[in-house]
Amino acid sequence: MSNGNRAFISLQDLQRNFDEVKSGLTPAEARDESNRCLYCYDAPCIQACPTGINIPSFIKKIASGNLKGSARTIMESNPVGASCARVCPTEELCEGACVLNDSTKPIMIGDLQRYATDWAIKNEQTLFKAGEKNGLKVAVIGGGPAGLSSARELALLGYEVTIFEAKEKAGGLNTYGIVSFRLPQKVSLWEVQQVEKLGVKIKTNTMIGRDIQPEEILANYDAVVLAVGMSKVPMLRIDGEDLVGVHDAIQFVEETKTKELSEAYIGKRVAVIGAGNTAIDAATCSVRLGAENVKILYRRTQEEMTAYDFEFEFAKQDNVEFRWLTAPKRIIGDEKGHVKQLECIRMQLGEPGADGRRGPAPIEGSEFLLEVDVVIKAIGQTRFTDLIESFGLEHQWGTVKVNLETYQTSNEKVFAAGDVIFGDGQGEAMVVTAAQQGKKTAYAIHQALKNSIIETA
Amino acid sequence: MSASQEYFEEKEKIDFLFYRGFRVTRVTENLDGAAVEFERTGAAGQEKEVLHLQTADARKYFSSILFHQQRNLTPAE
Amino acid sequence: MADLRINLAGIESPNPYWLASAPPTNSGYQVQRAFEAGWGGAVWKTLGEPIINTTARFAAVGFNGKKVAGFNNIELITDRPLEVNLKEIYETKKRFPNHAIIASLMVEPNREKWHEIVKRVEDVGVDGLELNFGCPHGMAERGMGAASGQQPDLVEAQTMWVKEAAKTPVIVKLTPNITDITVTARAAVQGGADAISMINTINSLAGVDIDTWNTIPHVAGKGAHGGYCGPAVKPIALNMVAECARNPHINVPISGIGGISAWRDAVEFMLMGAGGVQVCTAAMHHGFSIVEDMIDGLSNYLDEKGISSVQEIIGKSVERYSDWGNLDLNYRIVARINNDVCINCNKCHIACEDTSHQCIDMLTDPNGQKYLEVREDDCVGCNLCSIVCPEDGAIDMIELPQEQPPMTWNERQAVLAGYKDNEREAAK
Ligand SMILES: Cc1cc2nc3c(=O)[nH]c(=O)nc-3n(C[C@H](O)[C@H](O)[C@H](O)COP(=O)(O)OP(=O)(O)OC[C@H]3O[C@@H](n4cnc5c(N)ncnc54)[C@H](O)[C@@H]3O)c2cc1C
Ligand SMILES: Cc1cc2nc3c(=O)[nH]c(=O)nc-3n(C[C@H](O)[C@H](O)[C@H](O)COP(=O)(O)O)c2cc1C
Ligand code: SF4
Ligand code: SF4
Ligand code: SF4
Numbered sequence: 001m002s003n004g005n006r007a008f009i010s011l012q013d014l015q016r017n018f019d020e021v022k023s024g025l026t027p028a029e030a031r032d033e034s035n036r037c038l039y040c041y042d043a044p045c046i047q048a049c050p051t052g053i054n055i056p057s058f059i060k061k062i063a064s065g066n067l068k069g070s071a072r073t074i075m076e077s078n079p080v081g082a083s084c085a086r087v088c089p090t091e092e093l094c095e096g097a098c099v100l101n102d103s104t105k106p107i108m109i110g111d112l113q114r115y116a117t118d119w120a121i122k123n124e125q126t127l128f129k130a131g132e133k134n135g136l137k138v139a140v141i142g143g144g145p146a147g148l149s150s151a152r153e154l155a156l157l158g159y160e161v162t163i164f165e166a167k168e169k170a171g172g173l174n175t176y177g178i179v180s181f182r183l184p185q186k187v188s189l190w191e192v193q194q195v196e197k198l199g200v201k202i203k204t205n206t207m208i209g210r211d212i213q214p215e216e217i218l219a220n221y222d223a224v225v226l227a228v229g230m231s232k233v234p235m236l237r238i239d240g241e242d243l244v245g246v247h248d249a250i251q252f253v254e255e256t257k258t259k260e261l262s263e264a265y266i267g268k269r270v271a272v273i274g275a276g277n278t279a280i281d282a283a284t285c286s287v288r289l290g291a292e293n294v295k296i297l298y299r300r301t302q303e304e305m306t307a308y309d310f311e312f313e314f315a316k317q318d319n320v321e322f323r324w325l326t327a328p329k330r331i332i333g334d335e336k337g338h339v340k341q342l343e344c345i346r347m348q349l350g351e352p353g354a355d356g357r358r359g360p361a362p363i364e365g366s367e368f369l370l371e372v373d374v375v376i377k378a379i380g381q382t383r384f385t386d387l388i389e390s391f392g393l394e395h396q397w398g399t400v401k402v403n404l405e406t407y408q409t410s411n412e413k414v415f416a417a418g419d420v421i422f423g424d425g426q427g428e429a430m431v432v433t434a435a436q437q438g439k440k441t442a443y444a445i446h447q448a449l450k451n452s453i454i455e456t457a
Numbered sequence: 458m459s460a461s462q463e464y465f466e467e468k469e470k471i472d473f474l475f476y477r478g479f480r481v482t483r484v485t486e487n488l489d490g491a492a493v494e495f496e497r498t499g500a501a502g503q504e505k506e507v508l509h510l511q512t513a514d515a516r517k518y519f520s521s522i523l524f525h526q527q528r529n530l531t532p533a534e
Numbered sequence: 535m536a537d538l539r540i541n542l543a544g545i546e547s548p549n550p551y552w553l554a555s556a557p558p559t560n561s562g563y564q565v566q567r568a569f570e571a572g573w574g575g576a577v578w579k580t581l582g583e584p585i586i587n588t589t590a591r592f593a594a595v596g597f598n599g600k601k602v603a604g605f606n607n608i609e610l611i612t613d614r615p616l617e618v619n620l621k622e623i624y625e626t627k628k629r630f631p632n633h634a635i636i637a638s639l640m641v642e643p644n645r646e647k648w649h650e651i652v653k654r655v656e657d658v659g660v661d662g663l664e665l666n667f668g669c670p671h672g673m674a675e676r677g678m679g680a681a682s683g684q685q686p687d688l689v690e691a692q693t694m695w696v697k698e699a700a701k702t703p704v705i706v707k708l709t710p711n712i713t714d715i716t717v718t719a720r721a722a723v724q725g726g727a728d729a730i731s732m733i734n735t736i737n738s739l740a741g742v743d744i745d746t747w748n749t750i751p752h753v754a755g756k757g758a759h760g761g762y763c764g765p766a767v768k769p770i771a772l773n774m775v776a777e778c779a780r781n782p783h784i785n786v787p788i789s790g791i792g793g794i795s796a797w798r799d800a801v802e803f804m805l806m807g808a809g810g811v812q813v814c815t816a817a818m819h820h821g822f823s824i825v826e827d828m829i830d831g832l833s834n835y836l837d838e839k840g841i842s843s844v845q846e847i848i849g850k851s852v853e854r855y856s857d858w859g860n861l862d863l864n865y866r867i868v869a870r871i872n873n874d875v876c877i878n879c880n881k882c883h884i885a886c887e888d889t890s891h892q893c894i895d896m897l898t899d900p901n902g903q904k905y906l907e908v909r910e911d912d913c914v915g916c917n918l919c920s921i922v923c924p925e926d927g928a929i930d931m932i933e934l935p936q937e938q939p940p941m942t943w944n945e946r947q948a949v950l951a952g953y954k955d956n957e958r959e960a961a962k
Pocket of ligand 5: 871881
């Protein structure tokens, strides 16, 4: 495959490839676009935003030059609104619902949202004040979008909140999992800082189940929010998985966000297995690390692919090749134990299964070999089943069961939000739904504990 | 000729007269601009010059000079 | 957060935003919704003998794709019985005791009629009265509204009659359909007005339909002049407020009205002397919820500036507004083009070349790159190029060091008088 279209990838300065791809709106663009919004009443864009951001209001505030108010309107409804401005599949959400789809073209809501939040980041604004302390304590386990949102709302309601976060920094996948050229780490860390400014304690490098036991948490807090997300990519269960050059997509992306960029991929041939957003991110990361050829192998077809359209388009622009109806069978190594080839088999689709997607089946004898140097696994994420069980929570295959009104688990003191309650067959998990569920756990906790506040007061 | 050039030429004439010790004695402003009369009493007796100032900047310029001369003479300043 | 409360001639409200007397304040239902949305006060739709309206009442004047640059109406005052309005005012005030409700009034120029209506509205507990001497159509044909507002003696007399009966503050709302608004403003002050408000609408015809040859709007094929308001009238209103604010004989608070659509407009009116503002068209265009940004934006603006109360900004720009004769003739600005920002549309060049002072040159650099340059010596600093320039930051108007110390036109004329024959004669 030719490298002709990839002139923008620099092999000299890899870091440049990881700068945010899309530039923000200029003030003139923001002025024009914000003035184009109709300021609809009972606007469908608001309904389509899982966190219910008052979109006409924040856009009007951009138009009127009240950028602080605009950022506050956004962040009020969505504590990770700056990240969402970049990673939400807006064409399926707010922009897809904009009334102007029926007359001209939809308002660029995501870009305007980024414009206002970028202003707040740049001008180091503090947007909220914590509520008066009500004497109750909540532990939030996991500092990703769900945990941060829950903590933010609880702090506004006056709770003393502690977030326990296994990693060095909070922010979850926004900080570690979504590629820098779509979501720079500093955006996610600003959101973390906004939550910290409300007096929320964030204990990083603290993994529950390892450093602190669930019993201790349950004993010391009035309520617990479980927002640990999901874990590693599962094993493919094929030969050769332990060869040098086989990677977990999430760890692979994380390294590009935390370490100096490796030059080991320059000129390499990469095969990514899976076709969700994680696969796409791993593939575009590989391109930006200088890989010569990057293929995505998926055992079903484009129809069943769960990646968002904008992600798919993005990968195509990066010259990522897609091989549909292709499954890996065996990874073959060279004498030094390095990946050398990938044996694949062609698939065909059968009848739709329980989840409505058509199941793939191998075509006998269709095996073929691909010459590759790197294999990246991106076939979903495993669950923190042990942790969930150590809290004694009911679950199904590691998905915590909750009451969808209250996000309460089988333990009435424990609430759960985000990817940890995200079930199979629901498409792709989203930051914005995690944020909304986080907010809801806070309201449910408040609902449940309100009376004891009055008692203690 | 550019407007500024016209002004510079008129200004030069004003400056030159002031430099040679002329004083403004009379100003007539009409539809065609300003006629500014200058006089000095020197070795050659009473001398008189008239400038027809056409540019707005020159009409502003000479009046500025008169205004500030007067200011500086007023003891109250 | 800054304190947004105002006190205008004794009328207090939680923020400076009042709905102007117009359709948005037609009923208790509407005013209560407005207060819920955050409006600080409302001037009730003008009360008087109930009228009959036409259908087809409004028309908008669009500009370059914006539908409501200006707004035109031929609506009259309230068409509902006084009794009904009073009952709703009473209920609304009871529900919102801290919000300002002002009754707008209009009756014939007759002392007894004014006394009667003043007494009836004050009995239900309004916070103030606003006399509508401004409605330019319909009512004016009947000798009320602008018709009486254009005659200083009638303004004074009617204000006086109202003051004889009124216990609450009296605001006189002035018509802009007059050459010098300070004349009627002074008449109001002489009549005892506690405050003045301006502007009511400006005589207008929104348009003519070039296919049917009907007026816009038309009522069964006929039209009549209406009143103009909305963003387009803001500069006219702002000047009128400023002229009154800087007039030493008009020393009463001013309620600013006309084209206020966002918090910045309100700040401008208040800097120019308004003690509070009233809004009609913007609410009609977008609904009551726009007040949320008006409040939030104003509050953030004040916080940003470290100002603790909105009342501190009232009139802060008034002393900077003066007569042309007091402007410094020796102040000098010129245009400067930033070629790294410029997008080479050449609009500045042609504007200057065709319609100003021919001082923006179109040049080509040694690399064949086109660029523009201002001959600063010839630039008169008119601002036109920077006005037509589509690109923020491409043209800066730069202050030059003054070659001559300041001198105003008035100062110039005073000094030249000593050199002019005719004036020397006159002085003798
Ligand atoms: C590569 C990739 C790309 C994505 N792209 C998008 C996208 O473009 N748009 C979009 O909307 N969504 C995207 N997603 C999905 C989105 O990132 C998730 O849905 C979202 O982050 C879920 O939030 P969360 O808070 O539930 O979990 P997470 O973000 O996973 O956060 C969980 C946090 O809990 C911590 N934790 C885990 N276990 C423990 C423990 N035992 N003790 C303490 N802390 C613990 C983790 O370290 C982590 O910080 C993407 C996901 C991936 C993997
Ligand atoms: C439809 C309409 C009806 C109005 N009716 C009245 C009225 O009854 N009494 C009055 O004092 N002003 C009336 N006005 C004038 C407004 O109160 C206000 O002075 C004017 O619209 C300027 O403000 P704006 O630019 O914010 O609209 C009316 C205006 C409109 C548009
Ligand atoms: S639907 Fe579109 S036009 Fe209407 S408020 Fe939302 S973004 Fe604006
Ligand atoms: S807004 Fe439309 S529907 Fe409502 S009264 Fe006016 S013309 Fe009728
Ligand atoms: S109008 Fe502005 S953008 Fe256009 S050529 Fe002039 S300076 Fe450049």
